[in-house]
Amino acid sequence: MANTKQILALNRFDARHAEGFDAELRSLIARRQATFGASSVLVYERPIRMVRAEGVWMFDADGRRYLDVYNNVASVGHCHPRVVEAIAKQAATLNTNTRYLYDNIHDYAERLLATFPAALSNVVFTCTGSESNDFALRLSKSFTGGRGFVVIETAYHGNTEAVTEVSPSSFKTRSVPPHVRTVPAPDQYRHPTNDVGARLAEDVAEAIADLEQNGVKFAGLLVDSIFSSDGIYADPAGFLKQAVDVVHKAGGLFISDEVQPGFGRTGTAMWGFQRHSAEPDIVTMGKPMGNGFPVGGVVTRPEILESLCETTGYFNTFGGNPVAAAAGLAVLDVIEDEGLIENAKEIGAYVRSGLQALASRYPAIGDVRSAGLFIGIEFSLPGTTDPDPATASYVINALKERGVLIGAAGAYGNVLKVRPPLCFARDNADFFIERLEAALSER
Amino acid sequence: MANTKQILALNRFDARHAEGFDAELRSLIARRQATFGASSVLVYERPIRMVRAEGVWMFDADGRRYLDVYNNVASVGHCHPRVVEAIAKQAATLNTNTRYLYDNIHDYAERLLATFPAALSNVVFTCTGSESNDFALRLSKSFTGGRGFVVIETAYHGNTEAVTEVSPSSFKTRSVPPHVRTVPAPDQYRHPTNDVGARLAEDVAEAIADLEQNGVKFAGLLVDSIFSSDGIYADPAGFLKQAVDVVHKAGGLFISDEVQPGFGRTGTAMWGFQRHSAEPDIVTMGKPMGNGFPVGGVVTRPEILESLCETTGYFNTFGGNPVAAAAGLAVLDVIEDEGLIENAKEIGAYVRSGLQALASRYPAIGDVRSAGLFIGIEFSLPGTTDPDPATASYVINALKERGVLIGAAGAYGNVLKVRPPLCFARDNADFFIERLEAALSER
Numbered sequence: 085m086a087n088t089k090q091i092l093a094l095n096r097f098d099a100r101h102a103e104g105f106d107a108e109l110r111s112l113i114a115r116r117q118a119t120f121g122a123s124s125v126l127v128y129e130r131p132i133r134m135v136r137a138e139g140v141w142m143f144d145a146d147g148r149r150y151l152d153v154y155n156n157v158a159s160v161g162h163c164h165p166r167v168v169e170a171i172a173k174q175a176a177t178l179n180t181n182t183r184y185l186y187d188n189i190h191d192y193a194e195r196l197l198a199t200f201p202a203a204l205s206n207v208v209f210t211c212t213g214s215e216s217n218d219f220a221l222r223l224s225k226s227f228t229g230g231r232g233f234v235v236i237e238t239a240y241h242g243n244t245e246a247v248t249e250v251s252p253s254s255f256k257t258r259s260v261p262p263h264v265r266t267v268p269a270p271d272q273y274r275h276p277t278n279d280v281g282a283r284l285a286e287d288v289a290e291a292i293a294d295l296e297q298n299g300v301k302f303a304g305l306l307v308d309s310i311f312s313s314d315g316i317y318a319d320p321a322g323f324l325k326q327a328v329d330v331v332h333k334a335g336g337l338f339i340s341d342e343v344q345p346g347f348g349r350t351g352t353a354m355w356g357f358q359r360h361s362a363e364p365d366i367v368t369m370g371k372p373m374g375n376g377f378p379v380g381g382v383v384t385r386p387e388i389l390e391s392l393c394e395t396t397g398y399f400n401t402f403g404g405n406p407v408a409a410a411a412g413l414a415v416l417d418v419i420e421d422e423g424l425i426e427n428a429k430e431i432g433a434y435v436r437s438g439l440q441a442l443a444s445r446y447p448a449i450g451d452v453r454s455a456g457l458f459i460g461i462e463f464s465l466p467g468t469t470d471p472d473p474a475t476a477s478y479v480i481n482a483l484k485e486r487g488v489l490i491g492a493a494g495a496y497g498n499v500l501k502v503r504p505p506l507c508f509a510r511d512n513a514d515f516f517i518e519r520l521e522a523a524l525s526e527r
Numbered sequence: 528m529a530n531t532k533q534i535l536a537l538n539r540f541d542a543r544h545a546e547g548f549d550a551e552l553r554s555l556i557a558r559r560q561a562t563f564g565a566s567s568v569l570v571y572e573r574p575i576r577m578v579r580a581e582g583v584w585m586f587d588a589d590g591r592r593y594l595d596v597y598n599n600v601a602s603v604g605h606c607h608p609r610v611v612e613a614i615a616k617q618a619a620t621l622n623t624n625t626r627y628l629y630d631n632i633h634d635y636a637e638r639l640l641a642t643f644p645a646a647l648s649n650v651v652f653t654c655t656g657s658e659s660n661d662f663a664l665r666l667s668k669s670f671t672g673g674r675g676f677v678v679i680e681t682a683y684h685g686n687t688e689a690v691t692e693v694s695p696s697s698f699k700t701r702s703v704p705p706h707v708r709t710v711p712a713p714d715q716y717r718h719p720t721n722d723v724g725a726r727l728a729e730d731v732a733e734a735i736a737d738l739e740q741n742g743v744k745f746a747g748l749l750v751d752s753i754f755s756s757d758g759i760y761a762d763p764a765g766f767l768k769q770a771v772d773v774v775h776k777a778g779g780l781f782i783s784d785e786v787q788p789g790f791g792r793t794g795t796a797m798w799g800f801q802r803h804s805a806e807p808d809i810v811t812m813g814k815p816m817g818n819g820f821p822v823g824g825v826v827t828r829p830e831i832l833e834s835l836c837e838t839t840g841y842f843n844t845f846g847g848n849p850v851a852a853a854a855g856l857a858v859l860d861v862i863e864d865e866g867l868i869e870n871a872k873e874i875g876a877y878v879r880s881g882l883q884a885l886a887s888r889y890p891a892i893g894d895v896r897s898a899g900l901f902i903g904i905e906f907s908l909p910g911t912t913d914p915d916p917a918t919a920s921y922v923i924n925a926l927k928e929r930g931v932l933i934g935a936a937g938a939y940g941n942v943l944k945v946r947p948p949l950c951f952a953r954d955n956a957d958f959f960i961e962r963l964e965a966a967l968s969e970r
Contacts, residue, residue: 121649172615206564
């Protein structure tokens with residue numbers, strides 16, 4: 085497996101290449117490096133200076149526009165007027181915390197919980213997906229009495245200390261700690277099988293057994309059901325269920341990380357776990373929840389929440405504040421009123437068929453995998469399933485030159501993630517496919 | 528030491544008391560309990576249904592107004608028009624992440640860093656104080672190679688798993704883990720000393736020695752320099768420096784948690800550590816940074832940041848987004864343009880002298896401690912220094928009935944925290960003192 089350093093390096097700005105840039109861009113990059121230091125990560129060989137965005141489009145300082153097929157934060161469209169208005173109005177009226185009563189957080193809690201199985205009847209609001217997953221790990225530990233977790237070997241679940249420990253894709257030079265076991269991604273392209281669900285379930289069972297043999301009681305399985313950072317593995321719907329059954333039989337909890345697939349993106353339902361008919365014990369949410377306003381959340385069963393709250397207080401100052409609730413409610417309204425789940429299904433299928441047509445003409449495309457508007461395009465060396473990150477990297481930069489923003493994922497950095505705002509239209513799909521074909525044909 | 532459960536219970540809504548409430552309030556509380564479950568924490572015997580806030584005032588659903596002397600999130604004033612406008616304008620224009628370039632985050636980074644000692648030249652943006660402290664712990668561990676931390680025994684630093692471990696005030700039934708040592712708060716009222724700084728430094732030295740004797744290498748001291756959750760210990764300015772010298776001599780880092788004292792509240796400078804002439808290695812920020820918009824940050828030296836980034840990737844999706852930057856810049860502008868640090872000093876001194884006058888007439892007030900607009904009012908049993916949480920609890924509810932919002936802190940829950948928005952004016956101070964006197968006189 086390539087390490088993350090390699091993958092990030094593929095499409096990361098390298099300061100040694102800044103010499104040809106104009107003075108303004110060089111100055112902005114220098115200011116950035118002076119203040120952000122080692123934590124600065126800019127994408128593209130020549131970074132983009134963004135000034136404005138609207139719907140599926142972003143605009144740079146030179147007035148160039150880019151079709152955004154990368155961004156699942158602005159999930160209902162950049163600067164969606166209904167979300168912006170909700171934020172502006174509420175920020176001008178009341179912004180406080182949940183130690184007081186205010187109506188909109190309860191409207192939001194009820195609207196949100198209505199989209200989940202009835203057993204998941206409690207919600208805790210946070211500010212980010214990282215905070216949500218951090219809290220979910222703690223809930224799992226307090227409820228099961230265990231501390232061992234199983235994750236996918238290329239997983240990313242967030243940036244707190246505890247969550248980084250279960251996010252192997254963040255490791256540059258180290259490996260997972262003793263309380264964590266990893267299992268391979270459900271990759272049927274490179275490792276064919278008749279039953280990917282059975283294989284994943286076996287891998288999870290082995291990982292649990294290995295934890296227990298080493299004296300680490302199992303607490304839970306944490307999975308992003310669209311396997312975003314792993315390279316996007318979607319089909320067949322339902323394959324995750326067997327692994328979840330293994331988890332429950334072992335007394336552990338299934339945490340469904342919906343930061344990536346959630347809020348309708350997979351086109352079949354509101355949540356990724358629903359495609360797999362797998363019942364989670366805890367669901368975590370983040371990125372698209374407030375369309376860019378920092379909102380996160382954890383949904384679970386009351387007894388799981390009680391197990392933690394009995395021993396330890398939890399309060400999140402900004403979590404569930406009235407502005408976050410207003411943004412969250414507006415996002416739910418837009419998803420419903422604009423039919424975005426249906427749109428994700430329809431346009432997702434349209435993009436997928438366009439990509440499959442391209443794949444028949446361009447052998448560099450080894451595989452296309454998708455659910456709704458979450459699509460992976462895997463580049464392989466001709467005639468093999470060997471990963472081809474060089475082509476992925478070329479395409480990312482070539483698409484940028486042609487006005488399309490896209491990123492890579494997967495253990496080898498050779499899978500393009502197609503993950504546009506859910507208001508992506510047919511003509512946006514045509515624009516994307518046409519530019520992708522141009523990039524491939526001109527290589 | 529009383530535990531947190533006791534303290535929180537003092538001013539926490541108890542559902543058994545809801546029977547006398549009107550139908551609307553009962554219904555809202557029932558909806559709340561059904562969705563928030565065990566995590567619901569409402570303040571006041573009869574919770575307040577807030578609908579609007581402006582400057583130092585909050586308004587409930589019945590049109591009653593409350594002077595807010597509790598809230599340091601809306602630090603430059605509730606719904607400050609300049610902050611609201613900055614958020615609204617930026618949210619309508621561009622909200623993306625720091626993998627692209629955009630100007631305002633660099634304007635903000637530079638403005639913010641200019642308020643710190645030159646050695647602290649790097650900043651990492653997060654969304655909350657909890658994320659900031661979580662990251663600071665990781666930085667300290669990677670830079671020192673240690674994992675042991677020293678904190679105050681009643682400290683609160685946030686809600687992630689790692690930060691909860693160094694937040695003893697969150698523990699209801701458990702104690703600190705083996706990698707953490709606690710030292711007593713610098714309490715000169717209950718435990719008089721000629722040199723509180725020397726005593727704190729000795730306690731810290733002992734704690735470090737104890738860690739090392741138990742095979743835990745020391746990583747750092749994490750302190751809120753106004754000791755907010757501990758009961759507010761402010762004087763003499765400078766007393767923290769000796770402890771910090773001990774920390775540095777032992778090879779550890781000093782993390783200054785500025786979530787509470789930061790952004791001018793202590794009236795002498797922008798940051799609490801400046802009152803103590805103590806040079807931090809890492810500074811963490813949260814609550815007041817975006818006046819309610821979820822913004823946090825960590826400031827440190829480049830080599831400390833490098834030590835972590837070499838081994839582990841860190842990226843924060845919402846951290847430093849353009850809307851957060853706009854809110855943060857507006858807060859800095861308001862602090863400067865409205866002279867809020869000077870105001871904190873002047874009005875803080877005015878409130879303090881008013882409270883001292885009250886103390887001479889009401890023996891229940893055992894001590895008044897303050898820096899700027901962060902003031903602690905300690906209630907003691909007559910003629911003793913024995914804590915009197917019952918009076919604190921009475922006053923909190925009596926002040927609410929008289930239109931003033933206030934909360935308690937400290938190991939015994941007997942210290943009122945006076946922590947209003949920094950635009951608190953002389954007539955607001957008069958209103959507060961007058962209502963406090965009314966509450967005390969009518970007991």
